Amino acid sequence: MKEVFINIERCTACKSCEIACSVEHSRSKDLFTAISEYPLPIRRVHVEKALSFSYPVKCMHCSDAPCMAVCPTGAMYRDEEIGSVHVNKERCMGCWMCAMVCPFGAITADPYMKIARKCDFCRKKVKEGGRPSCVEACPTDALSFGDVDDLTKRKRASAAETVAKAASMAKEEGRKVTPLDLLRIIGGI
């Protein structure tokens, strides 16, 4: 099952994902038209700032989603086909129980309907084989879309490279690899 991954080190706070999300959830799907729609579209990704980082906060579609567990009306449900979590707006009563337990702060209030709004995983696009709009919009790949296995495979490859670099560095200096070498390569120190 495909998921959206967030790489905090790559986020430059350009807010392209925010704009793309708003446009995706507009009626016209066109930026220039969307900005004058009423009601205005509501975005479901928010770029937030903390220390020296910025971070696109969005629903992670948790496998053990606390918002689903806590929802008293059953409005939060999972689309089993793509594994995403959705709000049924017919059932949502705006009690904010979901917001109370979401560790990401990914639930927003729809100011017009007073109910919960959240990332819908661009369900239609994803089911048609596309990528969510925020991922498409991200110029730095801070947001990426793919299989967990693919991601971890890439991570493994990069870890292997790190170790290999450390090993060759140590070899040149005629000694054994230490954890310190690995840290140096990763840039930790």
Added chain:
Amino acid sequence: MKIVIIGNGPAAISAIEAIRQFDMDCEITIISKEGEPAYTPCFLHRYVSGEIGKERLYMREDDFYDRKRISTIFGVAVTEVMPMNNKLRLSDGRELTYDNLLVAAGSMPVIPKREGIEGEGVFAFRTISDADRILRSLKESKEAVVMGAGFIGLEIAEALSLMGATVTVVEKEDRILPRMLDGEIAEVVKRHVENKGARILTGRSIEAVKRTKNKIKGVMLDNGEIIPCGMLIVAAGVRPNLEMLKNGSIKTNQGILVDDHMRTNISNICAAGDIAEIEIGGTRKVNPIHLNAVKGGYIAGCNIVGLDTRLDSHFEDMNVVTLFGLSVLSLGTQSGERVLKKRDSKGIVKVYLNEKGRIQGIQLLGDVTRGGVYLSLMRRGIPVADRPYTLSPYPNYGLVFAGIKTAR
């Protein structure tokens, strides 16, 4: 395998879903003394105020029980549980056997002993039938007194106000929402509710219900004041519904004692939801919140079908309530070594910290949509005292991340 579930609330529904996730074949019977499919009491007040119809209260689609292959016995109470021979006695005289039993019978409203409290015109506010009775009574009288300014008391007060009634809420503690809020925030909410038209008296108790013949004419407070009214709604708290366990074979304290697997002292009997008193790491807690019921029911369901599942820790006290358009959210305990507070256009946030600078209580007023982020900060024990930007009604996940980074 024959599974019987007593009760038809969130714990029961959650247990059914857990069981059916793993086992579509076993036989499940659900017994509820109410005649309704599972519904949530969270929005009963909106039903009273006419904002929503009854159908919006139901937690699942109409065909839920059919789809999940559940036999339902609705409108019948369980009068006794007999663990010795794996049997239940029902109020209609029937007896029912089981292989596994889940007691998820919930809690009942507490009606304090007062002079004149027995009789018509006094209502609890817990079920759809309570709500329907209140609505009927509202046709005769537009004056109501609510005993207790917890969230249920205030929600029904709001609903009655919106229906045009004159409402007085009487709370014996010194503030409203005493289990959720500290004095300061409670005062803000109180003023908001009063501005919207409901009268609130704190630090007062109702001593007697005054009646003429059988009809309520008013209530008398501890200071002798008499508030005229045609109905009294009692919202003075709840207690686990333990009557069916009177033979004493299932161990109880305040609620049914269960371990972190939701098991009682009897191996084929579990309990979950408001009725359960869970013991984890030596602490016992009856936790009548929705999340606890859902999780407890899920864990019980998993264990019944043989999947070893447990609850790691007690849930924090948490609640969120919206009164006359103002949302207020409370997490944890509202006391501590230090207090951090911020007010801006989106609302108020107030955080109590312990001596290590970690959050132990949070109150949000206004924009509550980032409450979960605070919950996460609290659970992770991330110190926030030296982070002034934490204090916003809308902290963010980046903050949690940054917290983890520096905390380790």
Added chain:
Amino acid sequence: MAMKVLDKASQFLVNKAEDMGISIGINRLEAQTPQCGFGQLGSCCRMCYMGPCRIDPFGEGATTGVCGASVDTIVCRNLLREEIGGAASHVGHARHVVLSFKKMLEGKASGYKITDRDKLMEVASGLGIKADGKSDNEIASEVVDKALEDLSRQDDKPMNWIKLRAPKKEIDMWRELGILVSNAHNEIEEGMHRTSMGNDADPTNLLLACLRIGLVDGYAGLHMATDFHDIMFGTPKPRMIEANMGVLEKDKVNIAMHGHNPVLSEKILEWAGKLESEAKEAGATGINVVGVCCTGNELTMRRGVPMAGHNLQSELILLTGAVDAMVVDMQCIWPSTTKIAECFDTKIITTESFVKMSGATHIAFETEHADDAAKKVVKMAVEAFKARKGKEVSIPKEKSVGLIGFSVEAILDVLKKVNPSYPLKPVIDNIVNGNIYGAVGFAGCPSIKLRDTSMTEIMTKELLKNNVLIVTTGCTAHICAQAGFMDTAATNKYCGDGLKSVLTALGEAAGLDGPLPPVWHMGSCVDNSRIATLLGALANKLDVKISQLPVAGSAPELVQEKAISIGTWLLALGLLVHIAPSPRILGSSLATKVLTQDIEKLTGGKAYVELDPIKAAAGMMAHIAQKRAALGI
């Protein structure tokens, strides 16, 4: 990767780029897509270091910048900065030409001369310079002084070139609006000052400043440049030319001139002729100078040099492998060209001290030593040919022919053959009787965002069908030439009956076998001045304002800041200006409303954004119909 569908010649080379793994604009656009919404809306402000500030178009985030600037202020400031970029380019271009001319008069640039004495006299008399008893050089140097005055005076008197070239009614209107500018450099400086942090925050005042910069661009840029070009190098006359990348020749030394300024390209062309023998010695059959972008327009208008391609094709033409040297001066030179040239034997030669690129060879082109430099450039091209000789090249076979060279003077010459005493009469009569329903000027660039939709071509066909005469300049002229619209055969193919009859009659009068082409090439992008001169003459004859004429302007494929400043000038002149894609103003509802509606009450002009070519043509037709109705015709 979904490739955009382009014209055949371009597509052929785009495919080659793909095969060779060379990155071109189309790939880079794809890598840049989707583009920043704040940028597109103009609602990102980088004027100070409390920012960058972005205003949330969806109202969920910030509504003002850190300093408190509203989105209207931010958008208008950004727009003004864009205009200043455009105007600075044109004024810089004009100044370069004037100073070259001045050096020539002072005897320091012997490679140049006064070519069109009539034009000099026309300009001098327009500027109020008395000719009596003065030598040509003396008159010319007074003209230069008048030009330099517009770049230096501090007395706030109206610009000489406005008085010279703008119609009186428009001058009066601008004076009333308080936008009658005096000194181009002051305006550019004040515009930068105005837009820096903590100055003008009144969006309306900022938009008026935009109009001021528009006038700077039009008169101290376009008109001044055109006038001096004509005086130095001659006023264009009609001639047949070839266009498209098929004009490259495998066996010749191909020199592609790219940029804007004829001061360089004329010299290179001259020396290419003189050094032909060296090319032959090197095994070539000759030297083939071709023009790219606006320098291509300048060369083709005056010398009939083939129009090899528009700005977007400046990359593609290199992919042929057949270009031996691409010689550039200023503006619209893509930094990518050197990267592509590296894959071939092509030399990229920069000539201006302020336009350098890594990977290019720089040969400083100073007018004092123009001949030396030009000689060096041509020799370098010949050397490059030696390296290329015998190698495979990929020259597309597409080329089209066209009749071009429609300067105002040339148009009047044709018209004089119909009515010697009142040359504009045939045009006016045919406008009145509806044979010419109206006229539209197409200017600007090929946009990589709209090229695959054939925006310009479809609009042109729609308008011609409806008897709208089209004049064009700049890279749009390349597009039209390549599409065959400048071929005399296009008249019968595309025009409505009315326009067809007029063009046929004019063609006969001009002594051609067939009709005039329906799209008239009036020059480079600075030569939008020629269009304004023609409109001014028409309005003057009819005693109306330009805004009352049944005409419109269009930059159908906006790319450059220069198009924004030209467009604003046209707004000030009272024209409907169609533009696509949208300028970066939509973030401000105020700026959008003022520029697309309210400004009409002030100048008679307004901006019109439409990305669909059919709808855009229809919109312009509706505007023309409205103007005709108001004139009672």
